[in-house]
Amino acid sequence: MPAKNNSHVVITIIGALILTTILSIGFYISQRRSSIEGRSNIIKQSIPNQKQPIKISPEVVNEEVLTRTVNDIVVEITSAQSITGMEIGICYTTPDNGEWYPMPGHLFYGKYEVYPDEIEFLDNEILADGKNTGTRCALIRYLIDDLSTLTTPIEFSILQFYAPGREMYSPCEELQQRLDTNPKAQAYGLKMECKEASDGNVSVTLVGHNQSVAKEEAGKTLDEIAEAEVVGPWEFTINELER
DSSP states (O other): OOBOOOOEEEEEEEEOSTTOEEEEEEEEOOOOBOOOOOEEEESSOOOTTTTSOOOOSTTOOOGGGSEEEETTEEEEEEEEEESSEEEEEEEEEESSSSOOEEEEOOEEETTEEEOOOEEEEESOOBOOOSSSOEEEEEEEEEEOSOGGGOOSOEEEEEEEEEOOOOTTSOHHHHHHHHHHTOHHHHHHTOEEEEEEOTTSOEEEEEEEOOTTSOHHHHHHHHHHHHHTEEEEEEEEEEOOOOO
């Protein structure tokens, strides 16, 4: 997530009369910035100029569009810049320690509609641990042939998040890992029985939960976790870009 810079303190001493000194102190709190370092897990071949320093957030002028929360998942825009196309940085909460991917929507501006081209995940991920949700950050890129056509407002969205199975786990092991690291599942005391089919699908049965939680609510939560997806959308409007 974007981190706050240390406050800069400017002290101005004004000398006046011989026996009188007036001291005034002003504080300047810098705008939030993201430190985006180290890149990994590029889903497609990187577009040109990817090694340019990323400009953080001055391009996104309206602070109200920076964060959206849908179905308990918070998505925050951390950067937005035009390079050979449009690159938008996001950070988002993850409900468990699964490998959660965003599904970005098309980019809309003027009469144009642009498909997402690639996603690059950053190496500052924080995994959920059963007590706290996690955080993952990524850069989403859109190829735009003619940047002179790029005008505001720009409509950007994330349609959903999904967590595909990992090779190191069987389907039931994958689900158990995510259940054990999901704060809501742990708060509800969810226990399950998981059976794997030959096609890799699983059938899940609720076998235990805290008495303070209704069985219907516990079962609904288990089913949602087993689905391994959270549906949005998370929609943003970027009203001004710094050229």
